Amino acid sequence: MRVVSLMRLGDQEQRLQETFPNVDFEFYKHPSYLPESSLKEMDILMTYHKEVDASFIDKAKNLKWLMWFATGVNTLPFDALRKRNIQVTNAKGVHAQQLTEFLFAYILDDYKEMKETYEEQLSKIYNHKRTTASIAGETILFLGTGVIPKRAAQIAQVFGMKTLGLNTNGHAVEGFDETYPLSERTGIYAKANIVVNVLPETEETTFLLQKSDFDKMNTRTLFINIGRGTVVKENVLVQALKEKNIRKAYLDVYENEPLTDESGLYELDNVVMTSHITGNAQYNKTKATDIFINNLQSVLNNEGLIENVVDLNKGY
Amino acid sequence: MRVVSLMRLGDQEQRLQETFPNVDFEFYKHPSYLPESSLKEMDILMTYHKEVDASFIDKAKNLKWLMWFATGVNTLPFDALRKRNIQVTNAKGVHAQQLTEFLFAYILDDYKEMKETYEEQLSKIYNHKRTTASIAGETILFLGTGVIPKRAAQIAQVFGMKTLGLNTNGHAVEGFDETYPLSERTGIYAKANIVVNVLPETEETTFLLQKSDFDKMNTRTLFINIGRGTVVKENVLVQALKEKNIRKAYLDVYENEPLTDESGLYELDNVVMTSHITGNAQYNKTKATDIFINNLQSVLNNEGLIENVVDLNKGY
Numbered sequence: 001m002r003v004v005s006l007m008r009l010g011d012q013e014q015r016l017q018e019t020f021p022n023v024d025f026e027f028y029k030h031p032s033y034l035p036e037s038s039l040k041e042m043d044i045l046m047t048y049h050k051e052v053d054a055s056f057i058d059k060a061k062n063l064k065w066l067m068w069f070a071t072g073v074n075t076l077p078f079d080a081l082r083k084r085n086i087q088v089t090n091a092k093g094v095h096a097q098q099l100t101e102f103l104f105a106y107i108l109d110d111y112k113e114m115k116e117t118y119e120e121q122l123s124k125i126y127n128h129k130r131t132t133a134s135i136a137g138e139t140i141l142f143l144g145t146g147v148i149p150k151r152a153a154q155i156a157q158v159f160g161m162k163t164l165g166l167n168t169n170g171h172a173v174e175g176f177d178e179t180y181p182l183s184e185r186t187g188i189y190a191k192a193n194i195v196v197n198v199l200p201e202t203e204e205t206t207f208l209l210q211k212s213d214f215d216k217m218n219t220r221t222l223f224i225n226i227g228r229g230t231v232v233k234e235n236v237l238v239q240a241l242k243e244k245n246i247r248k249a250y251l252d253v254y255e256n257e258p259l260t261d262e263s264g265l266y267e268l269d270n271v272v273m274t275s276h277i278t279g280n281a282q283y284n285k286t287k288a289t290d291i292f293i294n295n296l297q298s299v300l301n302n303e304g305l306i307e308n309v310v311d312l313n314k315g316y
Numbered sequence: 317m318r319v320v321s322l323m324r325l326g327d328q329e330q331r332l333q334e335t336f337p338n339v340d341f342e343f344y345k346h347p348s349y350l351p352e353s354s355l356k357e358m359d360i361l362m363t364y365h366k367e368v369d370a371s372f373i374d375k376a377k378n379l380k381w382l383m384w385f386a387t388g389v390n391t392l393p394f395d396a397l398r399k400r401n402i403q404v405t406n407a408k409g410v411h412a413q414q415l416t417e418f419l420f421a422y423i424l425d426d427y428k429e430m431k432e433t434y435e436e437q438l439s440k441i442y443n444h445k446r447t448t449a450s451i452a453g454e455t456i457l458f459l460g461t462g463v464i465p466k467r468a469a470q471i472a473q474v475f476g477m478k479t480l481g482l483n484t485n486g487h488a489v490e491g492f493d494e495t496y497p498l499s500e501r502t503g504i505y506a507k508a509n510i511v512v513n514v515l516p517e518t519e520e521t522t523f524l525l526q527k528s529d530f531d532k533m534n535t536r537t538l539f540i541n542i543g544r545g546t547v548v549k550e551n552v553l554v555q556a557l558k559e560k561n562i563r564k565a566y567l568d569v570y571e572n573e574p575l576t577d578e579s580g581l582y583e584l585d586n587v588v589m590t591s592h593i594t595g596n597a598q599y600n601k602t603k604a605t606d607i608f609i610n611n612l613q614s615v616l617n618n619e620g621l622i623e624n625v626v627d628l629n630k631g632y
Contacts, residue, residue, distance in 0.1 A: 097452050097476065105428035108421035114430065117590045124577035131596040136413050158474045160413065261440035273437045280447040 002062075003296075004038050006031045006047035007069065012289040019293055020300070031056075046292065054080040065305065067295070069288045071095055071279070072228060074201035078312050088310040089295055091288040095279040096151040099198070099226050102278035103152050104159075106224055106250035107194060109272065111135050136160030141192035143182070144199040144227065145173040146316075152196070164192060182208075186216040194222045195246075201228035202315040208232070214240035221246040226278050229253035238264040241271055252278045318378075319612075320354055322347045322363035323385065328605040335609055336616070347372075362608065370396040381621065383611070385604045387411055387595070388544060390517035394628050404626040405611055407604040411595040412467040415514070415542050418594040419468050420475075422540055422566035423510060425588065427451050452476030457508035459498070460515040460543065461489040462632075468512070480508060498524075502532040510538045511562075517544035518631040524548070530556035537562040542594050545569035554580040557587055568594045 005027045009016070013027055026042075028034050031051040039059050045052070048069040054077040057063065068076065068090040081088060109115065112132050120127050138161050142149040145165040153163040153175035165176035166185050173179055180188050189195065195217060199205045209232040217223070223246050225231065234255040240246055248270045254263070257276055265271055291307050298306045310316065321343045325332070329343055342358075344350050347367040355375050361368070364385040370393040373379065384392065384406040397404060425431065428448050436443050454477050458465040461481040469479040469491035481492035482501050489495055496504050505511065511533060515521045525548040533539070539562050541547065550571040556562055564586045570579070573592055581587055607623050614622045626632065 098448070098450055101424060101451060101475070102428055102448075104420060105424035105430055108417060108424060109430055112418055112421035114421055114425055115434065117593070118431065118588065120591065121582070121589045124582050126574045126576075126591045128574060128591045128593060129596075130591065130593045131598060132414070132418075132593070134414055134597055134599070135417055155471075155474055158471055159417070258442045258444060260442075266437070266440050272434065274433045275436065275442045275444045275446065277433070277444060277446045277448070280445075281450055282447060283450070 001044070002026070002038070002042045003044040003046065004028070004034065004042040006034065006045070006049050006052070009046075009285055009289065012285055015289065016293070020296060023296070023300075044296075050075050053077050057081060057084065057086065065089070065295075065299070067288075067292050068310070069285070072200055073310050073316065074228065074230075078315065082312050087305055088312060089291065089305055089308045090310050091284070091291060092308050092316075093147045094284055094287040094291070095281070096148045098281045099148050099278045100152040100155055102252065102274070103196065103224060103226060104155060106272065107135060107140075107222070110222055110248060110250070115272075138162070138194060139164060139192045140194040140196065141188060142166065142176070143185070143195070143197045143231075145176060145179060146198065146200075148226075149196070149198045150175050152198070164188065186213060189213070189217040189221070193218070193220050194224065196224045197227040197231050199227045199231055200316040201230050206230045209236070211236055211239065214245045217246050219244060219247060223249040225249070225251050225253055227253065229255045229257060229276075234263065234265065238268065241265075241268050244270075248272070250274075252276055317360070318342070318354070318358045319360040319362065320344070320350065320358040322350065322361070322365050322368070325362075325601055325605065328601055331605065332609070336612060339612070339616075360612075366391050369393050373397060373400065373402070381405070381611075381615070383604075383608050384626070385601070388516055389626050389632065390544065390546075394631065398628050403621055404628060405607065405621055405624045406626050407600070407607060408624050408632075409463045410600055410603040410607070411597070412464045414597045415464050415594045416468040416471055418568065418590070419512065419540060419542060420471060422588065423451060423456075423538070426538055426564060426566070431588075454478070454510060455480060455508045456510040456512065457504060458482065458492070459501070459511070459513045459547070461492060461495060462514065462516075464542075465512070465514045466491050468514070480504065502529060505529070505533040505537070509534065509536050510540065512540045513543040513547050515543045515547055516632040517546050522546045525552070527552050527555065530561045533562050535560060535563060539565040541565070541567050541569055543569065545571045545573060545592075550579065550581065554584065557581075557584050560586075564588075566590075568592055 002024045008027050008029050016025055026038055031049050041062055043062050044065045045063055046067045057077055057080040063086055066086055066088045068088060071090055071092045073090055140156050140161050141164040143166050145167040156163050163176045165173055165179045166182045170179050170181035241249055250272045252274045253276050294307050295305050318340045324343050324345055332341055342354055347365050357378055358376060359378050360381045361379055362383045373393055373396040379402055381403045387406055387408045389406055456472050456477050457480040459482050461483040472479050479492045481489055481495045482498045486495050486497035557565055566588045568590045569592050610623050611621045
């Protein structure tokens, strides 16, 4: 059995070799280093590179399983994978902790007025009268109720927040006080002061949020996007922020990435931006390797993939 | 029975009158508005003003109970109160939620590099490579294990942190994985990457932290003070930060308040400062009034004070 990784995995490489002494592992720094012979003969592929497109899959004649070392699989050539019945697993869950930490960094940065107090510090102003809003009792609405929003909702509840979640059919999910179908979202927005997008990118979620969505949010709304930037067109979001349909936004993802310095978002005074970094963590490779090892052990026992199998019809 | 408040309480005034129709309430905007007659005749005092000193207490011949509308009672004239057996209650617990929110605002501001990413935003730099540290698995050490650190420790544990607490004799407290006596603190510091002071100001805690304390902390330490500024002399703290005995500090309280623009803290690049605002909340008066009402009902039933009674010998 031949396993090819299109990235170097540091000390995880030795761990894999030692865990599976009868499996051949090859690690390449980048897809461009991959020899044609390996491409043709590999059984299993570990990667997170956009170079893995339909023509790449066509050439990988023996490929049976693709382990995607990230969560969002939206760049993968679904048709080519489906046609060959190539199974896909991802690193879903690995990023839940980091994304949750960023989500609360954003919320508390806003509610505790950290930028305003830092301005005071830089101006050597001691303003003892500042009274900040509490997040206790606030209602937070998550678009999505998967692994990441579940972890975030758990923390939100301990902070004393009310948690609402939107998913395909409104099914109940642990950690959410109330859940509703995504299709009913415009009737739900007004209940929340914080709206968080954590949806994966699929055909259904691309440009899901329209001007009419932001019109229905209450004007105090803090909008946070740590899911995928394509959930809303940049110009729709810029307009909603410019016209104060919502109070403020914290964004980590964008319709067009990498964001260029010409983005209209940079001109707004009610947006805080990070550079698609909320999933970055030192431990990601280790945790994703945990998932891979768990699956490979099961495959070698002829029990098939057991963890984080992606449904290629749903796209997540 | 005559109750005097040295502050206006908004809609809580009507609430008090309606809850206790047989009690006379007087509300003054500031101690300077208080008539001599009321000072002499009041049975119960509600205040948080420093004007309540020994001579004030001497003139309040009928005073039996002082409800302090804040938590830290360190400015009160303890000897004068003890001599007359005047009981003191405070608003302890009211501020636990706000202080906890600020504590995590500080921690996440640091760990998620919010100031650095904001600089990038202002410079229109898209830096997708930034990888931030996670708070999961980090050890946080609290000086103090009272209501506020208990609430904070509860959140810390849900975030996946290990919680250590220091108190007088090291007794176990819910929410803390380990507790130790304050006297053994220099042997404990190195276990933690985050050290948080939440101690009240007493004779024992005034200038408790010396240079030797900071010397024993590990150099990655994030030091946070949301307790009282007098736990450490400003020059000791400035030196520890300047010499990088610790990595960084987030401070809300100071040896000398209000802080002047001449403080050496303003010259450091590894300190983030707020202006003793972590306890400020819109709901404080309501919550403190809850405590007062609870106690007054008990007093009128001849059952004495039942909540938040301050031990004038301990000073908290």
